[in-house]
Amino acid sequence: MPTKTVTGVVIAIVLVVAIAITFALLMPHNSKPAEQIEEREMQKIEVGERINLPAPDYRSNTSVEEALSKRRSVRFYSGEDLSIEEVSQLLWAAQGITGTGRTAPSAGALYPLELYLVVGDVEGLYKGVYQYRPVEHELEKVVTGDVQVKLSKAAVGQNQEHVRDAAVDLVFTAVYERTTGKYGERGFRYVHMEAGHAAQNVYLQAVSLELGTVVIGAFNDDKVKELVNAEEHEEPLYIMPVGRKNALRFDLMMNV
Secondary structure: OHHHHHHHHHHHHHHHHHHHHHHHHOOOOOOOHHHHHHHHHHOOOOOOOEEOOOOOOOOOOOOHHHHHHHHHOOOOOOOOOOOOOHHHHHHHHHHOOOOOOOOOOOOOOOOOOEEEEEEOOOOEEOOOOEEEEEOOOOOEEEEEEOOOOHHHHHHHHHHHHHHOOOEEEEEEEEOOOOHHHHHHHHHHHHEEEEEEEHHHHHHHHHHOOOOOOOEEEOHHHHHHHHHHHOOOOOOEEEEEEEEEEHHHHHHHHHHO
């Protein structure tokens, strides 16, 4: 076979292999073995049961300035598990207790936000929906089973895959009456401000933990309320998928 022909064949094979590897890296994936997922899903935890979370850390190697400079909206995840310690830290950052207050400021210290954790892949934590109890720093099981696919379908447009593929989804809801009862119509503004404060805390904590997240506000309100078993007077404000970054897709997005 002529040398040029051999060279052409080799180049073609190398290109095909490179394209296949790149495609595999770009596709979302779940790194947990199927048998391990099935084993977890067979376990049952009763609704109403509470789980003590590890104590949060109050120090890290990431400064506030560094976290601010690195904060990005990250929509693509690797499919790897989060640890229960990382989940604990994220929840504390969003609504945790700090002495006599919380991590996010609240008008009149009325705290209208409720926070739900939709679990996909967390070490030692079963799939389902848990409500965060800030005072006790605990999770209370409110829904059993995998909810992420249904929650993703409640989101609008391209938001669906981010919600589905994340290790967890944080769902913020608001009880407006806690704030409007004191401040009237202006209380609605205060609640929305507070949700923004809490979401930014999650963003910055995610940077410190080398995780990725994004805020999603486009979804079917009634469906989200139903899926997380929220009370009738609660209104959903945010879904925040959180997961380990898919490094290749993240780098590609940063270069666009």
